[in-house]
Amino acid sequence: MATAAPGTVALELRDVSKTFGQVVALSSGSLTVTTGSIHALVGENGAGKSTMVKIIAGLYRPDGGTYALFGEAVDFRTTAEAKDAGIAVIYQEPTLFPDLSVTENIFMGRQPRGRLGRIDRKAMDTEARALFARLGVPIDPERPADGLSIADQQIIEIAKAISLDARVLIMDEPTAALSGVEVERLMTIARALRDEGRALVFISHRFDEVFSLCDTITVMRDGAYVSTDRIADVTVDDIVRRLVGRDVDDLYPKQEAEIGEVVLEISGLTRAGLFHDVDLQVRRGEIVGLAGLVGAGRSEIVQAAFGVDPYDAGTVKVNGKKVPPNDPAAAIRLGIALVPEDRRKHGLVLDSTITRNITMAIRRRLSRAGLLSSGAEVTTARDWASRLEVKTTTLDTLAGTLSGGNQQKVVLAKWLSTRPDVLIVDEPTRGIDVGTKAEVHRLLSELAGEGMAVLMISSELPEVLGMADRVVVVHEGRITAELNREDATPEAVMYAATNTQGASA
Amino acid sequence: MTSLIHPSDTSTQQRARTYRDHQRPLWQRVLFSRDVAVWAALVVVYLYASATVPFFDRPITITYLLLDVAPILLIALPMTLVIITGEIDLSVASTVALASVSFGVLYDKGAPIVLAAVAALLVGVVCGAFNGFLVTVVGLPSLAVTIGTLALYRGIAVGLLGTTAITDFPDGWTDWARGRIGESDIPSIMIPFAVLAIAFIILLHFTAFGRGVYAIGLSEGAARFSGIRVERTKLILFVLAGAVSALAGIYYTLRYGSARGDNANGMELQVIAAVLLGGVSIFGGRGALPGVIAGVLLIGAIGSALRLADQTADVINIVTGLLLVVSVVGSSVLGWISSKRRRRGAPEPQHDSTGSGTTGSGQTEPGNTLTDTDGPVGERERDDR
Structure with a gap:
């Protein structure tokens, strides 16, 4: 049990630095977290948050500066040492053993022993149940970890941290992939842990969560400490200004565009158990927002329309031409582009270069007499990388080493290079920083202004409301509302997203 | 940014950023590649054996070496592509035998x-297509499928x-198969091999299809989402493996x-060993044909040198086996060391670690200066699996 009185300094980093070769990842990071507090750590991607977390977790050793835990200077060589000292990190996507039970995952490597050195399953099970009861989460400790939602997997990581009696918990963007209800549950647990006197660090790009959960906020920019304030003393605008070092006047720079004829027409699209009778039209110059809860079937609909997933009934047309099912190559040829939700798994080949990634979908068009030259690839890639302002020095950098925002720019470059008529973007700004987010929004708006039909899936309501000309709401695989920009209020969208009755088109 | 969709505007538009095409100059990329390392090893073995093993430096040695490794050379071509997609075909030697027997019996x-x-040849195509069908349409793992079809x-x-064996073939054909090109020491079979090798090198390294092969091996999901026809690509590769195996069988x-049922027994392992030795990753996505060709010749040269030095077949097997283990383990260890060093932050993390010559001397070029501190390194999303 954490015993320190609330307000004791638990974690203190001062002017910590870390360089990789000539690249400075962290120039002077400072962070002071007290017990009984939830401390927000915010910064754009590339600001050095993750590097600092990795130093705290013992994954990196700092090149300079001081690092103290409860007043004692520490120098962790391994993550195990940090764990023993009471530090736990909860990542955005936990890594559990899928085939083992929840209990086994919690006690991995330190199972209680009974007589003859056998694992004491009963003791393990009792403690696991007690942990979940304390967290107030009904997870069956005997079920396998495989198939648990990301939210539940995070809870298991938290349970593990508590059973290790971690005094400092760091949550690295835990809510990025969670739905509203799951976020609420996580926040309740976080508050309970705070009240037990633990020190929590909460990293998030979502300011509404930061402001409702945390009591203190530290801002980082360009690898350096900027400020620490009590949350009550600052506003979102203050924080955003400090994050980017300038005013972000408009996060949602929606331009007026001339809306033309129908380009994408989905009618009666059905796949048993996932979505039913989906009718959807997107016109030239229009941005249509596809809203709904996580798991409502939005990604499944667009993936079926694009051809990577099958469907049972219905048709998809682009410019009046039928798109054959199960054939992404044909969909691309007819002018559809899909920026997928899972950037790292579906959007990019992480172990391939920026050049190869950008030219992947147009490799046949770049061929001359069937032959493809590196020269043609590099020329095209250089052109698109510079239009989207991808931050890198060389084009043969592996895509996996770029920051999230830059990876997304590479994916966008890849799809814009196909010169699509319809651009489908699935969670285009997930996990990317405020500055790049605004860039992506401006880009989408410009594309629509130039006559592209844009279909945008987003779980961030402000994004949908800020960017879309029309909002289509999906609930459990059915379209429950279609709202024009002026009618699309947060209430109207959430009502349609959660409740099928009463919502009219 | 004036217009994003229409390219004509970019010529006048001022570029926000400029990029170098590559981190290292061409000569370094070529010189420090795995392919060059395998070729260098081949040259070293050849020179060393010529100096120490009696008769090894005679031209006839090269002739017999090439005659012996020709089937492996041939099959290694499609096998390289199959393994780069992350699949494997263990049935190639059995296909050689079946094609050989069909040829003889007919x-x-x-x-x-x-x-x-x-x-x-058609028998080979059918064998390959059956493998491909089970892997791509039925969706079974190729390792299991081809162990089955191997038997x-x-x-x-x-x-x-x-x-029994069928041993009576027209002299013209058998003489050609054992013959040489004109007055040279190069066997005639090297002509069809050269043609196929060039065709496969073009297919893998200079076509859209080849780009797809690498993409499938590195990330099947991303390949599918990019419009690459994953199943069709794999099916074609299995058919090619069957067809080329049949050619090797003839x-x-x-x-x-001699057409016999036990022809080319165990050759699949020699082929796979040579492909892996040549720098192809068993996990897919990495490797190139020039290195594979050197890998086959390297294994052949070592075997031939040991045979001339009066070593038994067992010793040859042990040496080639060790060589394979060392090369596979070696590249894994090198990769592990460089990722470890990267994590600890020693060399610059953007450099790839696949080349065998680049043991992380921390190559940093002048262009790589302060302009990009915000970008790639600070926040690579969790590289800490």
């Missing part, structure tokens, strides 16, 4: 030899001929003047 029953050869095709081959039959 000729023996009075079919014209050209027809028998074409039929044998199946071999079983059919042995069943067709029993323990050659094998003519070279030894």
